[in-house]
Amino acid sequence: MRSRRVEERSADILALWEARKDISLEELRIALAEVGLTVSVAGLHRFFVRRGMTRKKRMARPVCKGDFEVF
Numbered sequence: 109m110r111s112r113r114v115e116e117r118s119a120d121i122l123a124l125w126e127a128r129k130d131i132s133l134e135e136l137r138i139a140l141a142e143v144g145l146t147v148s149v150a151g152l153h154r155f156f157v158r159r160g161m162t163r164k165k166r167m168a169r170p171v172c173k174g175d176f177e178v179f
Contacts, residue, residue: 111151111154111155111158113145113147114145114147114151114152114155115155117140117145118155120140120143120145121136121140121145121152121155124136124139124140133149133152133153134149136152137149137152140152
């Protein structure tokens with residue numbers, strides 16, 4: 109069971125995430141590989157889903173001032 113290996117290192121994963129909350133899953137995967145944990149982006153996604161945590165980065169959008177014309 110591969111998720112067991114990831115769960116055993118959950119403290120490392122969450123520590124990296126806490127240090128940089130804007131980190132992408134790919135960047136997190138690379139950082140984990142540097143400390144000896146090889147995991148896929150999909151594996152990281154499942155790790156966060158199991159904890160009810162979303163990792164979707166939101167793109168910045170301009171604020172709408174509300175000047176709309178309704179037809």
